[in-house]
Amino acid sequence: MSTTTTSPPSARTGPPRRETAPPPARNGRRLRRLRALVGAAYAAPTAVMVALFFLVPLGLVVWMSFNRWPLLGKPSFNAPANYSGIAEDELLRSAAWFTVKYTVIITVLLFVVAFGLALLVQHRRPGVGFFRTAFFLPMAVGFASASLLFLGLLSDEIGPVTDLLAKIGLVDGYVSWTSGSPDSALASAVLLVLWRFAGFTMLILLTGLHAIPPDVYEAARVDGANRWQTFHRITLPLMRPTIALVLTLMTTGSLLAFDQFWILTRGGPDNSTTSLVMVIYREAFIRLDLGSAAGISVVLLAVLVVFNAIQFRVLRRRSS
Amino acid sequence: MTGVRVTGVRVQGSARWGYYVTGTALAILFLFPLVWSAFASVRTDTGFGLENYDRLFSSANGIELRHVLNSVVVSALTVGGTLFIATLGGYAFGRFRFPGRDVLFLLTLAILMVPYATILIALYVLLGWLGLEDSLIGLSLVLITFQLPFSVFMMRNSFEAVPVELEESARVDGCTSVGTLVRIMLPAVRPGLVTVGLFAFLTSWSEFFAPLILLNSTDKFTTTLAVVNMRTASHGSIDYAALEAGVVFMAVPCLLLFAAMQRSYVRGFTSGAVKG
Numbered sequence: 001m002s003t004t005t006t007s008p009p010s011a012r013t014g015p016p017r018r019e020t021a022p023p024p025a026r027n028g029r030r031l032r033r034l035r036a037l038v039g040a041a042y043a044a045p046t047a048v049m050v051a052l053f054f055l056v057p058l059g060l061v062v063w064m065s066f067n068r069w070p071l072l073g074k075p076s077f078n079a080p081a082n083y084s085g086i087a088e089d090e091l092l093r094s095a096a097w098f099t100v101k102y103t104v105i106i107t108v109l110l111f112v113v114a115f116g117l118a119l120l121v122q123h124r125r126p127g128v129g130f131f132r133t134a135f136f137l138p139m140a141v142g143f144a145s146a147s148l149l150f151l152g153l154l155s156d157e158i159g160p161v162t163d164l165l166a167k168i169g170l171v172d173g174y175v176s177w178t179s180g181s182p183d184s185a186l187a188s189a190v191l192l193v194l195w196r197f198a199g200f201t202m203l204i205l206l207t208g209l210h211a212i213p214p215d216v217y218e219a220a221r222v223d224g225a226n227r228w229q230t231f232h233r234i235t236l237p238l239m240r241p242t243i244a245l246v247l248t249l250m251t252t253g254s255l256l257a258f259d260q261f262w263i264l265t266r267g268g269p270d271n272s273t274t275s276l277v278m279v280i281y282r283e284a285f286i287r288l289d290l291g292s293a294a295g296i297s298v299v300l301l302a303v304l305v306v307f308n309a310i311q312f313r314v315l316r317r318r319s320s
Numbered sequence: 321m322t323g324v325r326v327t328g329v330r331v332q333g334s335a336r337w338g339y340y341v342t343g344t345a346l347a348i349l350f351l352f353p354l355v356w357s358a359f360a361s362v363r364t365d366t367g368f369g370l371e372n373y374d375r376l377f378s379s380a381n382g383i384e385l386r387h388v389l390n391s392v393v394v395s396a397l398t399v400g401g402t403l404f405i406a407t408l409g410g411y412a413f414g415r416f417r418f419p420g421r422d423v424l425f426l427l428t429l430a431i432l433m434v435p436y437a438t439i440l441i442a443l444y445v446l447l448g449w450l451g452l453e454d455s456l457i458g459l460s461l462v463l464i465t466f467q468l469p470f471s472v473f474m475m476r477n478s479f480e481a482v483p484v485e486l487e488e489s490a491r492v493d494g495c496t497s498v499g500t501l502v503r504i505m506l507p508a509v510r511p512g513l514v515t516v517g518l519f520a521f522l523t524s525w526s527e528f529f530a531p532l533i534l535l536n537s538t539d540k541f542t543t544t545l546a547v548v549n550m551r552t553a554s555h556g557s558i559d560y561a562a563l564e565a566g567v568v569f570m571a572v573p574c575l576l577l578f579a580a581m582q583r584s585y586v587r588g589f590t591s592g593a594v595k596g
Contacts, residue, residue, distance in 0.1 A: 038497050039416020046409035047424055053465035054431050057442035134347035140578040142526020144544050145570045149357045152560045158360055256437045259528050277437045284441050297438040308433045
């Protein structure tokens with residue numbers, strides 16, 4: 001035979017040990033300890049960054065929330081004044097309500113739209129690459145830029161939307177979408193977020209869809225399941241981990257909404273689209289009260305951590 | 321039997337038309353804003369031209385060259401720093417056992433659970449203590465930190481997917497640990513590196529909230545801050561056309577990079593997300 005079998009590259013077929021090497025057992029242990037040291041060294045930069053720019057600020061924000069902490073000047077302990085102030089803040093209460101409302105709307109709409117897109121482009125067929133790219137492309141535009149884009153797009157001055165709708169006869173005269181009424185301002189922001197994030201969410205859902213083995217569908221078809229049954233009984237349950245991830249990303253992102261309202265609606269009209277993070281910003285850099293901003297941050301942080309922990313537990317229980 | 325097949329074909333045919341019509345209509349909807357902003361940025365009172373870009377760069381509170389340079393510096397530092405730290409970290413988590421490994425990995429992922437908008441106030445104070453107030457380096461360090469969960473996760477998966485034999489044969493050949501990493505492992509995890517780098521660039525180039533909080537002086541503004549400032553600083557009328565020019569100016573590098581690397585980006589993304 002002319003074909004030579006290459007020996008498998010494992011340690012056993014390696015060159016014979018030199019005689020000066022220590023006995024295998026001790027050698028192995030020392031090697032393992034050395035390897036652990038090398039591994040720890042490689043992980044050191046990550047550890048430093050996580051400690052310095054994540055754990056320390058996490059502790060600091062809690063500590064700050066117990067202090068009167070002006071932007072300029074010395075802090076002084078004043079617990080729990082920053083927390084008791086929260087309940088009385090009228091703007092904060094309306095911002096919290098608005099943020100929750102926005103989060104529910106975005107989570108439902110974005111999920112439905114993105115899932116629809118994912119189902120549309122899940123199979124390899126002609127044109128699918130173009131469609132996926134088209135849906136995902138808005139992600140290449142920064143979110144702040146996208147907000148400015150929609151500010152122009154929806155404006156009376158240069159935007160085509162009002163003209164288009166007027167031609168169809170749906171509106172007459174000027175419509176100020178981003179600042180005319182609370183509802184149209186909210187709708188503008190929702191439209192912007194759907195446009196910007198639907199493709200990204202679609203991509204995550206696609207990875208989940210593709211992780212379902214084809215023979216499961218085949219079996220369902222053999223059993224005579226129709227499309228709705230297949231989707232309801234097979235796709236949805238097997239997609240649960242991915243769906244949980246997407247829901248977590250969407251709710252967290254929406255609860256922390258800032259750019260879209262800061263840029264597109266300026267929080268108006270009459271503070272009707274002021275989000276929680278905008279209130280934090282206002283406390284810190286307009287009212288120059290970092291302690292109060294930290295207090296709101298800690299409450300928001302606690303809500304998010306509890307919320308995510310619940311979602312993770314649900315995810316784990318269902319997927320195991 | 322034949323009847324079933326015939327209806328099957330017919331359903332498939334109409335479904336295919338439905339697919340094309342829906343897909344095309346949606347693609348137009350998604351692409352329209354991008355095309356429109358490019359169009360609006362070159363449309364002038366008299367026709368078409370670059371006057372809007374001219375105003376973008378020359379008006380009193382428009383973009384200056386240093387804003388663009390600031391953006392380039394922040395992006396370069398963030399991409400470089402993220403790649404460096406996530407590669408070493410991913411290698412450590414993917415290939416080594418050491419005390420505290422799992423805790424550190426979980427802590428890194430936990431950054432995702434604590435979105436930075438809530439701790440940015442503390443980071444502002446902390447960077448002041450470190451002498452990094454109003455500094456591009458400080459901003460980059462913060463941006464790197466918040467890239468880490470995704471990047472380290474991604475690189476760990478990439479390193480885990482490399483066959484162990486490859487590394488072992490390098491070691492038998494007398495490669496040092498660093499030599500193995502640079503010469504053998506890095507080429508093997510290239511798709512992961514591209515994805516991590518691209519993501520770090522897209523985020524740092526267009527990030528708005530962190531620079532808004534961490535940078536105070538207009539000298540230090542990034543391009544995004546400067547463009548948004550044209551909107552928020554104007555109390556009277558907004559120069560929408562110049563804003564759209566700014567949007568296009570910000571988006572073009574991202575779109576070019578995206579087009580150049582889309583294939584490996586999507587591949588890296590999917591392989592990372594499916595595993596683990």
